[in-house]
Amino acid sequence: MSVGSNSVRMARPAPPKELQAYLDDRTAAINHALDHFLPPARTKPATIHQAMRYSLFAGGKRIRPALCLAAAEACGGSQDTAMPLACAIECIHTYSLIHDDLPAMDDDDYRRGKLTNHKVFGEGIAILAGDALLTEAFDIAAQSQGSPGYSQQTMLRELTKAAGSSQLIAGQVADLEGEGKSVSARQLKYIHERKTSALLCCAVRLGGMSADCTAGQLAALTSFGYNVGLAFQVIDDILDLTQTSARLGKTAGKDRAAKKATYPAIVGLDHSRRIARRLTNRAYEALVGFKGKAAALEALARYLLERDR
């Protein structure tokens, strides 16, 4: 597919020299922190802790926590201060995947090349594992500290709003209700903004807040997160149509089979690619004021645009 190659021309060419090494380093730190925050797998009742860890350590790309840490760095903050918030966001993301995969929702058997949680542990435990990860997310977030400009309360409510019934859950509801129906481009944008942009945007905003960012920096991070989040979902739609199941680690072509509204279905594949590039460029533009300090954020946005799974 050409999204990547085309985007190279259009994108601001500012990736760090060793993106993969950077990502590997961050992923290792995030995995280490998640392992520290989560109860050990042998904690009784073992089933639930095994189920929580099964999905949390199933090979997720750690995009959201990496963005959170990179946003903190861009504002002069530290990885340690942002880490509880980054981990809380990853737990929320994972819970939402477990519940989305349930038979009553998207009914998926595979995720990241592995059986989905309910296929391994059964529906009852999968529901509870999602509930437990959501609860754990707030326990972890409560271990973060406020910064001079942003109280712990402000940050926690930032998280509950992004995960709540007007954002993340609203997106899932609209997605569920739109299945098999004719959905307009405007409605689809509504779904994507909530299902994907909200938590991604929250990740970078919380990273910035943990570093006591200025109001201008927060506005820039918000624009960056919003546009990267939307681009991320447009690309997900494109990949579902253009890639194989083996490559994606989940059932490809499922959107079309389920008559789900997607960008390619509504505006076509080529126009979808143009939209993803335009959104990513807007994300780059939002970072201008950081004068090079946001190289990791730029690189992550580019990585998301160019990914093939």
Add this chain to the structure above:
Amino acid sequence: MSVGSNSVRMARPAPPKELQAYLDDRTAAINHALDHFLPPARTKPATIHQAMRYSLFAGGKRIRPALCLAAAEACGGSQDTAMPLACAIECIHTYSLIHDDLPAMDDDDYRRGKLTNHKVFGEGIAILAGDALLTEAFDIAAQSQGSPGYSQQTMLRELTKAAGSSQLIAGQVADLEGEGKSVSARQLKYIHERKTSALLCCAVRLGGMSADCTAGQLAALTSFGYNVGLAFQVIDDILDLTQTSARLGKTAGKDRAAKKATYPAIVGLDHSRRIARRLTNRAYEALVGFKGKAAALEALARYLLERDR
């Protein structure tokens, strides 16, 4: 049934004069606060907010929030300060009922005399409504303030621990895994402690903390909450066996039909009643140090022991 009449003899006779009026007053205040905290039913997407409110305002007895407020009062605190914590606990309780009633869990069609959430809104929306109420609970709890002796962080983590994978969710897992199997009295106590005692105990502890209680008062409230919570569940088991579905507002005899472990099934009905009375008496004893200031807590414990639904 004789639990009520027998208990009158054994119980410390310290109910406030007008318990029903007291309860009605508290219930009205709690309902008003919940209505204030929850997004209006017309908030988009309306389905999810209607589903959340359907179960939250389905006629629950508001036992947990009432206990939270009464504990705050016993320690010289105010209803207003404890209210966000009380409401957060009721949201957590309601989410756990919605998920417990799902076909993959207890598969119940009725709750409080009304159709269960998934029977009205479908399984997908019911799962999301539970998720949304759990998220909302932490949003509401984050609106509480710490007291001089207890930080907001301490209180939030008290809540996440009680609702998490080692307490509330652990109880549900053990319950699920014990179905149809031979369960010992010890295992049953483990389940009841987690499924019911944990959140009840958390309710009174948080009420005390919001009022900046002493360490002695917190220990007393913990013992009170633990014993009342366990008594509450033993009585639930008894009522499932002895009352009609119409009276309970849910399917009676379901525990036996599902071969669920219950106190009557393991130790018999009479001994179960003695256990409930003994636990309630222990709860009364825990309140001795409050010297009359805990009249509302005593009255609530007695109400729970004597209830017939």
